[in-house]
Amino acid sequence: MISLILFGLFALLMIVGVPIGISLGIAAMAALGYGGVVDSSYLAQSLVTSIDSFPLMAVPFFILAGDLMGHGGISRRLLEVGEILFGRYTGGLGLVAVATCMFFAAISGSGPATVAAIGGILFPAMLQRGYDRNFSVGLVASAGCIGVVIPPSIPMVIYATSSGASVSSLFLAGVVPGVLIGVVLMLMSWFIARKAGYHGIERSYTGAEIFRILWDAKWALLVPVIILGGIYGGIFTPTEAAAVAVAYGFFVGVFVYKDLKLAEVYKVLAHSALTSATVMVIVGTATVFGRVLAIEGIPVKLANEIVALTSDPIMILLLINVLFLVVGCFMETLAAIIILTPILLPVVLKVGVDPVHFGILMIVNLAIGMVTPPMGINLFVGSRVGNAQLEGVIRGATPFLLSMIVVLLVLTYVPQITLWLPNLMK
Amino acid sequence: MLKKLDDHFEEALIVLLMAAMTVLIVVQIFMRYVVQESLTWSEELARYIFVWATYLGVAYGVKKNAHICVEAVTGYLPARIREITYIVAQVVFLLFAALVVKEGFVLSMKIFKFGQSSAALGMPMGVIYLAPTVGFALVFIRLVQNIVAGFKRLRTLGVAA
Numbered sequence: 068m069i070s071l072i073l074f075g076l077f078a079l080l081m082i083v084g085v086p087i088g089i090s091l092g093i094a095a096m097a098a099l100g101y102g103g104v105v106d107s108s109y110l111a112q113s114l115v116t117s118i119d120s121f122p123l124m125a126v127p128f129f130i131l132a133g134d135l136m137g138h139g140g141i142s143r144r145l146l147e148v149g150e151i152l153f154g155r156y157t158g159g160l161g162l163v164a165v166a167t168c169m170f171f172a173a174i175s176g177s178g179p180a181t182v183a184a185i186g187g188i189l190f191p192a193m194l195q196r197g198y199d200r201n202f203s204v205g206l207v208a209s210a211g212c213i214g215v216v217i218p219p220s221i222p223m224v225i226y227a228t229s230s231g232a233s234v235s236s237l238f239l240a241g242v243v244p245g246v247l248i249g250v251v252l253m254l255m256s257w258f259i260a261r262k263a264g265y266h267g268i269e270r271s272y273t274g275a276e277i278f279r280i281l282w283d284a285k286w287a288l289l290v291p292v293i294i295l296g297g298i299y300g301g302i303f304t305p306t307e308a309a310a311v312a313v314a315y316g317f318f319v320g321v322f323v324y325k326d327l328k329l330a331e332v333y334k335v336l337a338h339s340a341l342t343s344a345t346v347m348v349i350v351g352t353a354t355v356f357g358r359v360l361a362i363e364g365i366p367v368k369l370a371n372e373i374v375a376l377t378s379d380p381i382m383i384l385l386l387i388n389v390l391f392l393v394v395g396c397f398m399e400t401l402a403a404i405i406i407l408t409p410i411l412l413p414v415v416l417k418v419g420v421d422p423v424h425f426g427i428l429m430i431v432n433l434a435i436g437m438v439t440p441p442m443g444i445n446l447f448v449g450s451r452v453g454n455a456q457l458e459g460v461i462r463g464a465t466p467f468l469l470s471m472i473v474v475l476l477v478l479t480y481v482p483q484i485t486l487w488l489p490n491l492m493k
Numbered sequence: 494m495l496k497k498l499d500d501h502f503e504e505a506l507i508v509l510l511m512a513a514m515t516v517l518i519v520v521q522i523f524m525r526y527v528v529q530e531s532l533t534w535s536e537e538l539a540r541y542i543f544v545w546a547t548y549l550g551v552a553y554g555v556k557k558n559a560h561i562c563v564e565a566v567t568g569y570l571p572a573r574i575r576e577i578t579y580i581v582a583q584v585v586f587l588l589f590a591a592l593v594v595k596e597g598f599v600l601s602m603k604i605f606k607f608g609q610s611s612a613a614l615g616m617p618m619g620v621i622y623l624a625p626t627v628g629f630a631l632v633f634i635r636l637v638q639n640i641v642a643g644f645k646r647l648r649t650l651g652v653a654a
Contacts, residue, residue, distance in 0.1 A: 084567040084582040086560035089589050096592065108603075111596040114625040118544045121536055127511065127543065128518075303522055310518035333508055337553075340507040344550020345560050351547075351625075399561045441565050 069363055073098040073356070087402045088345075092352035095359045102362075110355055117354035118347055121306055122234060125224045127343035128309030133175030134335045135316035136290070137184035140324030144284035145170040146188055150268070151277055153253075158260020159267035160193045161206055162253050168210035169249045172217035173291035174312075176224075178400070178437045179448045181214035182207055186452040198265055200455050205438075205463025208449035209471065210252055212434035215400070217245030219294055219309065222433065225401050226426045228350070229357075229408040233423075234305040235298055239489040240423050244431060247484065248474050255470045286319045299492065346401050357409040370414040380418040384425075384479050387411060388432060392472075395436015399444070403433055423489060424482045431478060435471050438464045503553035503631060510546035514539050534613040541611070541621050548628025555586075555635040573650050580643040587636045590629045597626035 073094050080090035096110060136142075146167045153162035164185065171181050186207045193203040215222050218238035227234040272280075281288070293315065294308045303311065320327030327335075360366060373383060394403050407429070415425050437445040440461050450460045478484055521535040554560045567578055605619035 080582075080585060081563045082566045083585070084562050084564070084578055085585050086562050088560070089586050092593075093585065093589050096589075107592075108596055108600045111593065111600040111622070111625060114548075114593065114597070115544055115622050118547050119540050119621070121540055124514070124518075124539065124543050127546070128515065131511065131515070302526075307518055307522050310515050311522065313515045314519045336508040336511050337504050340511040340546055340550050341553055341557060341559055344507070344547050345554045347547040348551045348554075349561065397563060397565050402561055441568075442563070 069098050069102050069359075070365055072101055073359060073363075073365075077356075086345075086348075087399070088349035088352045091349065091356045091406070095352065095356040098359050098363075099355075102359075109358070113354045113358070114351040117351050120228065121304075122224065123228050123347075123350065125219075125234070125306040125309040126221055126346065127339060128306065128313050129176040129219050129221050129224065130180075130342050131336065131339040132309060132312035132316050133177050133180040133184075134339050135313065135320055135327065135332075136174055136287075137180050138320060138327050138331065138335070140320060140326040141174070141287040141290075141316075142167070142171060142184040143188050144280075144287050144324075146185070147280045148284050148288070151272055151280060154270065155267040156257070157267055158257050158263075158265045160189070160196060160198060161202075161256035161260050161265070164189050164193070164203070164207050165210045165213075165249055165253045165256060168207065168213050169217060169245070170287075172214040172245060173219075173295075174287070175214055176219040176221040178211045178214045178434060179444050182211035182445050182448045183452055185211070186449055190453045196265070196268075199263065199463070200453065201459035201463030202259060202263070203463070204449045204453035204455045204460045205465070206252070206256055206467060207453070208443075208445040208460060209438050209464050209467035210249070211445045211449070212437050212471065213245050213248055213252075215430055215434050215437075216241050216248060216427075218242065219305070219312075220430065222400055222404055222430050223426065224305065225346075225350070225404050226408060226429065229353075229405055230412050230422055230426060232426055236423050236489040237426055238295070238298065238305070239492055240427050240485045241430070242488055243484055244427055244474070244478055247478075248431070248471060251470050251474050252467055255466055259466065286323055290315065349402050349405050353405040356406070360409060366410050366413040369410065370417045373414050374417055378418055380415070380420050381480060383415060383418055384420065384428065387415070388428065388475065388479060391429060391432035392435065392439070395433045395442075396439045397442050398436075399442070400433040400436065403436075404429060421482060421486060424485050427485045428475070428479060431471075431475050435468065435475060438468050438471075503549050503556065507546050507550050507553060510542050510549070514542050514546065517542070537611060537613040541616070544621055545624045545628075548624045549631065551628050552631035552635050555632050555639065558639070573647070576643060576647045576650060580640055580647070583636050583640050583643065587633060587640070590632045590636060593629040594626055594633065597622065597629065601626060 076097055077090050077094035080093060081087060149163040149166040153159055153166055156162055167185050168181050171185055175181055189207060190203055194200060218241050220241055223237040224234055227237055294312055297303045297308045298305055377383060437443050440446060446457060446460050450457045517535045517539040521532050525531045567575055570578060601619045601622035604622050605617060609618040610616060611618055
């Protein structure tokens with residue numbers, strides 16, 4: 068009965084359009100009231116204790132850093148580097164788009180921020196060179212998913228807080244899968260471009276030109292070195308690294324590239340704080356929700372039932388993949404992680420799946436969810452930035468979506484791809 | 494003046510808090526590596542600022558209608574019914590906000606009375622526990638504004654139909 072109240076009320080409120088965080092809070096309080104187990108001051112208490120966490124503070128900082136660096140200067144210079152590398156090949160700008168998204172992913176931890184930053188400067192160039200609008204927007208919307216797979220990654224910080232896995236291991240584990248997705252998207256885009264007859268840019272660079280472009284982009288290329296080098300060199304914690312990224316993005320944007328005005332900084336701060344708060348309120352109420360789940364023993368019961376059906380970890384992971392893909396179509400990424408981790412982690416731990424591997428699978432799944440309709444945030448951002456019809460963008464993104472699902476299956480079957488790098492660094 | 498306050502109250506506060514959080518952590522790293530004198534209180538203060546920024550930000554989110562919702566269903570409703578559903582959702586949210594304000598207030602008064610203080614700064618913990626109370630009180634006000642606006646839109650829709 069209590070689980071019926073918990074999940075039934077949650078689903079009902081969510082469908083009516085009550086914010087997810089509030090739906091979680093109300094469902095949990097109603098279940099508690101019905102069971103009469105915990106006194107209601109528990110709500111007020113966990114709203115504070117769940118947010119009062121230093122690792123969690125990496126989230127607002129990474130949001131802010133991504134927002135600051137998404138404003139012009141840095142993304143344009145990354146794009147120029149991408150052009151030296153891939154501009155001359157068939158469908159060159161498509162390859163450049165994916166490469167630039169990968170670079171930007173190493174700076175920003177957000178999918179939609181990557182789409183907005185790269186799409187904003189790349190779409191005009193692609194359209195001018197005769198690339199199909201739907202193909203261009205669909206490609207960048209898909210490549211934006213890499214933003215949350217290549218470190219730093221905001222969803223990984225959230226998963227780490229709800230699962231207890233280490234942020235540093237997760238960051239390392241994301242590198243190879245992120246690059247793999249990038250390579251597969253590039254191959255797909257090359258095939259489509261060859262069919263459509265998109266040519267590369269016939270332009271050769273002199274050594275001096277290449278040096279000038281790289282030198283000009285040095286501030287942008289240094290960001291991943293500072294963030295990841297700082298974390299793995301033991302110089303600072305992921306949260307401190309995120310704060311350094313903010314300070315760096317501010318400094319470079321305002322004083323070096325000078326494309327960030329102080330009035331804009333105010334807007335960026337307000338926007339990031341807003342984004343962070345809308346996520347954190349879910350963290351707060353989900354803690355209460357998770358507590359009710361635990362009191363009721365729901366995750367353990369679920370784990371036992373699933374293991375009774377099959378104890379093959381691959382089968383279980385495949386089933387969970389399907390669940391995530393469906394959930395990812397309807398629910399926002401971070402909300403899904405906060406709600407599903409405490410329910411599903413006990414299930415996979417029971418059959419011996421590594422929590423880091425599971426986290427990466429979850430994140431890749433939900434990243435794919437960013438380009439699946441009807442709730443694909445990257446599709447929305449892409450169609451807005453690229454001035455395209457949503458239906459067209461969905462059509463353009465479909466081949467890339469399918470190829471990412473193939474990568475997901477490979478990652479599920481072969482945990483070594485994910486775990487190789489974190490194990491190497493241990 | 495009142496309009497300015499209405500438009501920017503939470504916004505200005507969270508911008509300030511967000512900036513303060515960043516500066517605190519950057520100074521903390523600077524002190525540790527450059528001055529070689531680790532601060533003991535900066536992390537704690539930053540965390541408390543984060544808690545306050547979060548709950549003030551929740552109110553700002555209500556004002557901006559920016560909270561994370563599932564729109565897959567409501568998006569397909571006809572305009573009039575969608576507006577009514579919106580008002581219902583806001584009212585449900587309002588009830589929850591009232592609950593948080595009440596529980597939060599009772600809890601923080603209890604903690605003030607116990608005189609519990611924070612580890613590094615010796616700050617009364619009640620101050621931190623007030624964050625959801627104050628935040629959701631603002632949420633309450635913003636929701637009332639949203640509900641009024643919703644009814645107004647509903648009325649113009651009624652005229653149009």
